Amino acid sequence: MNRRAGWQAVGRCWVWFWFTLAESAVGTVVVVAVLLLPTGLGFRLMPRAAMALRRLSDRARGWCHDWSGVAVSQPAPLPTDPALSARSRGRAILADEGFWRDLRWATLTPLLGGLLLSVPGCLIGYGAFGVLVQPLIWQALGDGNWYAFIPVVDTVTAIAAVLLGLGFIASGVWCAPAVLGLHARWNGRLLAAPRSVELARRVEQLADSRAEALDAQAAELRRIERDLHDGAQARLVALGMTVDNATRVLESDPDTARRLLRQVRETSMCALADLRDLVHGIHPPVLADRGLGDAVRSVALDSPLDITVDVRLPGRLPLPVESAAYFAVNELLTNATKHAGARTVAVTLAHNGHALRVTARDDGRGGADPTRGTGLRGVERRLAAFDGTLALHSPLGGPTTATLEIPCALSSPKTSSSSGTDWSAP
Amino acid sequence: MRVVLAEDLFLLRDGLVRTLTEHGFDVVAAVDNGEALLHALLHQQPDVAVVDIRLRPKFTDEGLQAALEARRRRPRLPVLVLSQYVEQLYANELLAGGEGAVGYLLKDRITDTEQFVDAVRRVASGGTVMDPLVIAKLLTRSDARGLISDLTPRERDVLELMAEGRSNAGIANSLHFSESAVTKHTARIFAKLRITPSDDDNRRVLAVLAYLKR
Secondary structure, eight states: OOHHHHHHHHHHHHHHHHHHHHHHHHHHHHHHHHHTGGGSHHHHHHHHHHHHHHHHHHHHHHHHHHHHOOOOOOOOOOOOOTTSOHHHHHHHHHTOHHHHHHHHHHHHHHHHHHHHHHHHHHHHHHHHIIIIIHHHHHHHHOTTOEETTEEOOSHHHHHHHHHHHHHHHHHHHHHHHHHHHHHHHHHHHHHSOOHHHHHHHHHHHHHHHHHHHHHHHHHHHHHHHHHHIIIIIHHHHHHHHHHHHHHHHTTTOHHHHHHHHHHHHHHHHHHHHHHHHHHHHHSOHHHHHHOHHHHHHHHHHHSSSEEEEEEEOSSBOOHHHHHHHHHHHHHHHHHHHHTSOOSEEEEEEEEOSSEEEEEEEEOSOOOOOTTSSHHHHHHHHHHHTTTOEEEEEOOTTOOEEEEEEEEOOOBSOSOSOSOSSSOSOO | OEEEEEOSSHHHHHHHHHHHHHTTOEEEEEESBHHHHHHHHHHSOOSEEEEESSOBTTOSSHHHHHHHHHHHHSTTOOEEEEESSOOHHHHHHHHTTOOOOEEEEEGGGGGSHHHHHHHHHHHHTTOEEEOHHHHHHHHHHHHHTTSSTTSOHHHHHHHHHHHHTOOHHHHHHHHTOOHHHHHHHHHHHHHHHTOOOOSSHHHHHHHHHHHHTO
16 A cells, blocks of 8 residues: 555545535434424425435545445435425425435434544544654653653653654554545445335346347348348349250250350359358357357458457357457457557457456557447447446557456356456456 | 268268269268268378368367367378368468368369369379468458568469469469469569479468468
């Protein structure tokens, strides 16, 4: 732990300590408003107080995440439709689970949380007293002057007090990040959205990604139908017609018949080529044969770029994941070629026991933006069906690093090598 | 000439047996799965094997795996691999030993019997045969990387046929050149690409392929 992070945590504990005072003040106003409800005045006061409390709890959620990395899910927004009457707004707020969570938080955290947060500050303050003040005052105070367990009566004990004070300051700085983290975890637990809200959100997200997956599938089927119709199917019809013509002139004009039959062979080759391309677009045979690693290697071999592929997958992935990852990598490499003007790309495939992670880093000019262009957006949609994510880091001037993650299990591991929970690739 | 044949589709297997027999080959084994293929390759002492990549029981790349395994145990065992599609990765694996006596062709090429039988014979005699589609992909890539920008269109055509494994006579035949003209072209290509020329046909193919794969 470096010293800077320690002092930063001390400052944050300090800020949050004062914040708990605001928290308890607003919490008290809310409680008063609730108690005043029977008089009618409460209905005027309560929505504002609840909103103020929500602003504070939102700030606390932000700090939990930004300062300690504790992600806290957001509750549903407070029901504060201004079109409603004050009375029905108040009732809606009383029925809101998130409101009661905020109130519980505002009641429980100020005292305990405040005490906890004050620990680093107190240690440092008392330490500073020992270091800065004791050397100046011990002579004036004489007997009965104690610093912690040291009776400060002469130079030796004064120096001991200074050293002890330094120790207090160091321990205050040392414990501040832990205190901040503990406090954030506790706040996070109190502030997290009710389980019902989390579940409702998950259902919504699943419904969205399912609809997108079905759309994508339907579009894919339409494309296959069109390709077959315009390609192989049309060629087979032409083939039948040519054979028919050849049969008719077989006796009378053998030369023409021979020419037509040669044409038949060419058409059948074209039909085969069409089908081959189509199959490759649906599910590349090398992916079925060898899995993701070799399929990506095969893409690399066909690409004009210098692509290094580092495969650290001890087994096969679920087939749908392999397919989604393959097409995603393809899209990323196409982008690197077409838009980034890259010359080399390094692709890494790894699995950490829970998820597949693919990283593609190119030396192109950067500036890739998933909101523009359909390619990256399509990749995101495709990955969403697996709860997968695409993270893109592409500053102007490059380089671009794309990282995609898909939660999945590895099947049929070949060996037990490279196990463990760490990413087996840098 | 003794041939081991592996093909999972009965109709195609039957057709291939008939074609090869008609052209004077002796088909000593015609199998449909990887295990039987490996056994036949190691114990039937064939002069050449014609192998479909996709075989029973899993219909993935059993044929290729069996062929590679057999060549590990019996180096320079001539194998012509057939497939419904071509994959640079598989071509590289077949070429990896750098010893020739391999071929990799699209199944479509069977329809031109003369060419197909010629390819089987070339592989049997230690030559290297690559499908035009493999070479076309390699050339497109080399083009994009600026590896062959110095060549004239004619020289490109000659390079393409060299990479497919044709001899000078074969190249002269398909481009309607004289053989001496082909010799001149190949000399110029080797000079431009700085490849060491070789009189040995097989070594020449491997050198050209190695250049294109850079």
